[in-house]
Amino acid sequence: MVSPLTLYCLPYAGGSARVFADWADSLPAGVTIEALELPGRGLRFHEDPVDRLEPLVAELLGAVLSRPGQRFAVLGYSYGSLLAFELCRRLEHYYGLVAEHLFVAAMRAPGVPRVEPPVSALPDDRFRDHIRSLGGTPPEVLAHDALMEILLPVLRADFTVVDDYSYRGLPVSCPVTAFGGFDDVGVTPDALTAWTGCTTGPFALQMFPGGHFFLRTARDELLSRLAGTLAPIAGPTPLRRRA
Numbered sequence: 001m002v003s004p005l006t007l008y009c010l011p012y013a014g015g016s017a018r019v020f021a022d023w024a025d026s027l028p029a030g031v032t033i034e035a036l037e038l039p040g041r042g043l044r045f046h047e048d049p050v051d052r053l054e055p056l057v058a059e060l061l062g063a064v065l066s067r068p069g070q071r072f073a074v075l076g077y078s079y080g081s082l083l084a085f086e087l088c089r090r091l092e093h094y095y096g097l098v099a100e101h102l103f104v105a106a107m108r109a110p111g112v113p114r115v116e117p118p119v120s121a122l123p124d125d126r127f128r129d130h131i132r133s134l135g136g137t138p139p140e141v142l143a144h145d146a147l148m149e150i151l152l153p154v155l156r157a158d159f160t161v162v163d164d165y166s167y168r169g170l171p172v173s174c175p176v177t178a179f180g181g182f183d184d185v186g187v188t189p190d191a192l193t194a195w196t197g198c199t200t201g202p203f204a205l206q207m208f209p210g211g212h213f214f215l216r217t218a219r220d221e222l223l224s225r226l227a228g229t230l231a232p233i234a235g236p237t238p239l240r241r242r243a
Helices: 053-065 079-095 124-134 145-164 189-198 219-233
Strands: 005-010 031-035 071-077 102-105 176-181 203-208
Touching: 005 053, 005 079, 005 219, 053 079, 053 145, 071 079, 071 219, 079 102, 079 145, 124 145, 176 189, 176 219, 189 203, 203 219
Parallel strands: 005 031, 005 071, 071 102, 102 176, 176 203
Antiparallel strands: none
16 A cells, blocks of 8 residues: 655754644545754753755655655754755665655745845854844844853854755756745845746745744634645555656
């Protein structure tokens, strides 16, 4: 019997797998969520955060390749979108495994100039101001020096990956859907639409009320549209392989 579709999920900078903990009930029955935990957070809190793309993607490849024969889709949110894209690219071009779908959210396409300068090397006070401006971290956490002492190295590592990222190589061939927030000034609709150049397959753009963290302010609508896109591919169909 063919296994159900696995949706691998990668969180935003500083986020853990718990971001996706309650998503499963909103998705089609044939979809299994596999939220991938990154070093330095959640159940891997004791590990040092990683500030380089290559070891992160190598680890993610191992997680997917350890389950041969599965059908899979990948979703990344903000920082996680870059990891998701590179994961899909390497699975396809190195291993001949093509994702059923790639979802990217709240992240400009590779090659699109960023609105603000790189932030990973900012001094702590300005770095904290940038995190505050994104709206995803509770004010009480930002004001708690002990908590921020723990969180800042993880955030800096994640932002370093984003700041250092350079898109090289071939696009994916799977369908790509980009999600964005109408009020996200750092990730405009044009910056999201540019993801169309990262795939030779179909592309769709879907916008939601809210800013950078619309996954909270428009959660139900986001999950409804995600479920609608996944429903046609959730049933048992053969594993796609690159010719």
